[in-house]
Amino acid sequence: MSIELQNIHFSYGRVKALNGVSLSIGEGATGLLGPNGAGKSTLLKIMLGFLTPSEGQGKVLGYDVRTEQKSIRRLVGYMPEDECFIPGMDAVTFTALMGELSGMPRQEAMKRAHEVLFYVGLGESRYRLVDTYSAGMKQRLKLAQALVHDPKLLFLDEPTSNLDPTGRQEILELIGEVASVRDIRVLLSSNILADVELICDRVVIINHGEIAAVGRIEDLQMINYQLYELKIKGELDGFRQELEAAGCRLEETEDRLVKIYTPPDFDHKKIFMSAARNRVQVRQFIRSRTSLEDLFARVVGVD
Ligand SMILES: Nc1ncnc2c1ncn2[C@@H]1O[C@H](COP(=O)(O)OP(=O)(O)OP(=O)(O)O)[C@@H](O)[C@H]1O
Ligand SMILES: [Mg+2]
Known part of the structure; x- marks a missing residue:
């Protein structure tokens, strides 16, 4: 199992964001589908150990989300929904820094940063300041920094938000390739059914902090x-x-x-x-x- 969660609860003050989430996710690509405010980002942050659940337990790739966050972050790549860039930094420096923060030695991180930027199609622009990047380039850079340390599992939080149709298509193709060719397990958070359908073979539907349905995409496609x-x-x-x-x-x-x-x-x-x-x-x-x-x-x- 890649992910096993039991009865996870989490609140931001008086706002209950997760209300007893239990989940097992195995191989392949899984969609985390739910409307705004459903609790998708909160759930990803709990699995990365950024937030501690008030109740419940969970394991990601066999490591405890409460006590083994470092091991989890070494093995998991995370593409956050918000901009995560450092102003005044170029793309390759930023990506290498993210590699180092995931536990890579400096030289190796720099070498991989170049490779991964070429992989996402930013090779030519890798010395440019991130501040000058377009929305589509920023999303690809976010994907690059999530891949730099060769993770086994990728958490992608709404990777197509803010993109025009072409940019959306490009990033979806890249993610699809990462998920299949490169044999990395993917958890794709989204509120767009079409994105999940394109990339994933299974889906978890979340609403109001609770799991509403889990199933194969084929079954979900029956909705039409x-x-x-x-x-x-x-x-x-x-x-x-x-x-x-x-x-x-x-x-x-x-x-x-x-x-x-x-x-x-x-x-x-x-x-x-x-x-x-x-x-x-x-x-x-x-x-x-x-x-x-x-x-x-x-x-x-x-x-
Ligand atoms: N930092 C915060 N402080 C207070 N409430 C928060 C905070 N972050 C999220 N919430 C609330 O927790 C709930 C779940 O939010 P979360 O961001 O996990 O949802 P989401 O499914 O990722 O939504 P979106 O699709 O809009 O990104 C929402 O009601 C939200 O308003
Ligand atoms: Mg979110």
Whole structure:
């Protein structure tokens, strides 16, 4: 396990930011999805040991978040949501300094700073003052400083905020590459479903300081689908093949009970037409919604 949290509570004075968060995250890329104020940044800061939970325990890569912060920071790269730059410093000096702060020897940190800046596409601009960077360059520099010490796990806090569509696409491509090609585990905090869908294979939905849902992205993608529950009589195979060819997904939940997820704009009459063609009797037909759809709608406020 990369991350294991049990019953984490945290308050800023009277503001309860996390209210009993328990979570296990394994390999791959995971999205931490939630609206503004949900507690995403607070949770990342707890896992890095910047904030101490008032209750609960947690481990990151096997190290205790309360007592082994140094080991955690050596192995975890962190891209904060706010600007983390030092005014008057050029990009390579800044990145090397961040490497040193993560426990690297000075010379090695400088060597890696050059490499990692080329990697994120800032090679040509690495001696420029960070103050002169565009928003897109700043985000890439934030990613570079998170990668400088070769972390096993990356925490990215809203890496696409403040970016235009091109800048957003560029940083997402880089993150996707880091997550797959470079074999680093990623936890991507975001309030944009599309970003999470692009990068992650699993998602954790957080709202009001509590975990609202955990699941595979494939299940989350079903939120655009309409769900029908049918009781049928007859042979399912031909019926299934026809509907699957039309983009539906069928699940047989128990004997003669079938769930059909249909894509957006799919006319449900086609289900009856296909049933008739395949001599399947529809005994019951209930239009329902996926539970994840309901959850997500409640959490992010879309419908
Ligand atoms: N330094 C602080 N002092 C007081 N309250 C805070 C502080 N930081 C966060 N909060 C509050 O704690 C709650 C959780 O905030 P947090 O920043 O973790 O949410 P978030 O999911 O990262 O939101 P966003 O998407 O806006 O970054 C919010 O109600 C927020 O107002
Ligand atoms: Mg935040």
